[in-house]
Amino acid sequence: MNDIFCENNRVIIKNVANFDLAQTLDCGQAFRWSVDSGGVWHGIAAGKPISLYSDGNDIIIDNTSKEEFFGFWYDYFDLGRDYGAIISQFSADPTLKIAAQTANGIRILRQEPWEALCSFIISQNNNIPRIKGIIGRLCENFGERTDDTYTFPSAERLSVLSPDDLAVIRSGFRAKYIIDAAQRVAAKEIDLDALQSLDYEKALSILMKIKGVGPKVADCALLYGCGHIEAFPKDVWIKRALSEFFGGEIPECALGAAGIAQQYIFYYIRETQNKA
DNA sequence: TCCCAGGCTCTCT
DNA sequence: AGAGAGCATGGG
Numbered sequence: 001m002n003d004i005f006c007e008n009n010r011v012i013i014k015n016v017a018n019f020d021l022a023q024t025l026d027c028g029q030a031f032r033w034s035v036d037s038g039g040v041w042h043g044i045a046a047g048k049p050i051s052l053y054s055d056g057n058d059i060i061i062d063n064t065s066k067e068e069f070f071g072f073w074y075d076y077f078d079l080g081r082d083y084g085a086i087i088s089q090f091s092a093d094p095t096l097k098i099a100a101q102t103a104n105g106i107r108i109l110r111q112e113p114w115e116a117l118c119s120f121i122i123s124q125n126n127n128i129p130r131i132k133g134i135i136g137r138l139c140e141n142f143g144e145r146t147d148d149t150y151t152f153p154s155a156e157r158l159s160v161l162s163p164d165d166l167a168v169i170r171s172g173f174r175a176k177y178i179i180d181a182a183q184r185v186a187a188k189e190i191d192l193d194a195l196q197s198l199d200y201e202k203a204l205s206i207l208m209k210i211k212g213v214g215p216k217v218a219d220c221a222l223l224y225g226c227g228h229i230e231a232f233p234k235d236v237w238i239k240r241a242l243s244e245f246f247g248g249e250i251p252e253c254a255l256g257a258a259g260i261a262q263q264y265i266f267y268y269i270r271e272t273q274n275k276a
Numbered sequence: 277t278c279c280c281a282g283g284c285t286c287t288c289t
Numbered sequence: 290a291g292a293g294a295g296c297a298t299g300g301g
Binding site: 120125126177211212216217235236237 | 285
Binding site for chain 3: 125126127128129130133134170171172173174175
C-alpha cells in the first residue's frame with residue numbers, strides 16, 4: 001500500500017490513497033489545523049507540532065521522526081485502514097456512493113480522547129469557525145507553548161479552573177461543561193483511555209454522565225478520540241441528510257463503519273448545500 | 277439586523 | 290416519553 005521513507009526530521013508517504021489534506025483536516029472533525037498561502041498545513045496533536053503538504057501522490061510531513069511517525073502519526077491519520085474497500089462497501093447505497101466519492105480523501109483522525117471530548121463539548125449549538133476560535137483561545141491561555149504554537153491543555157490543568165477563569169475563551173454556557181468533564185477525567189472517575197476497549201453502548205453511557213455531554217457529543221468523542229468507528233454522530237446537518245436522502249435510517253451497507261459514512265455524508269451535504 | 281450554529285438541560289405535560 | 294424554551298456568543 002504505502003511506501004514510507006524517513007529522512008532527517010521528515011517523513012514521506014509515497015502513493016497514498018484516499019488522503020486529501022484539505023478534506024481531512026478541514027472537514028470539522030479536528031479544529032487545530034490551518035493551511036498557509038503555500039498550501040502547507042500546520043497543526044499539533046498530542047503535543048507534537050508538524051507541517052505537511054501533498055506533492056503529487058505523496059504526502060510529506062515535516063518536523064517528525066521515524067519513531068514519532070510510527071508511534072503516533074500513522075495511527076492519527078488512520079493509515080492502516082483501507083478506505084478504498086470501505087468506499088466500495090458503501091456503494092451499495094446510491095446516495096452514500098456519491099457522498100463517498102465526493103469525500104473520498106477524508107480519513108477519520110484518531111485524536112487524543114481528551115481533546116476530542118473537550119472539543120466536541122465546545123461544538124454544541126455552535127458553528128465551526130467559532131469553535132475553532134474558542135479552542136484556539138483555550139490552548140493559548142491554558143496550553144503549553146511549544147515551537148510557535150500551543151498544546152491542548154490537559155484535563156488536569158482545566159480541572160482546577162472555575163467558569164470565571166474560562167471567561168477569556170468566550171465559550172459561553174459551555175464553560176461549566178468543560179470543567180465538569182475535566183474534573184471527572186482528572187479524578188480518574190472516567191478513564192478515557194479505557195473507552196476504546198469497551199463496547200460502544202457502555203462507553204457511550206459512561207461519557208454521558210458528564211454534564212453537557214449527550215448522545216451527539218459522546219458519539220463524536222468515541223468516533224474521533226476512541227476509535228469507535230461504529231459511532232454515528234447525529235448533528236443537525238446529518239439529521240437533515242438522513243431524512244432527505246436515506247429515509248431517516250443509516251444505510252445498511254454503512255453498518256460497521258458508520259462513522260466513516262457519517263463523515264462522508266457530513267462533507268457532502270455541506271458541500272452541496274450552502275455551508276454556514 | 278436577524279437567524280442559526282457538528283446540542284444539552286431543565287421543565288412542563 | 291415527548292415537546293419546547295433557554296442557553297452565551299458571534300459568524301455570515
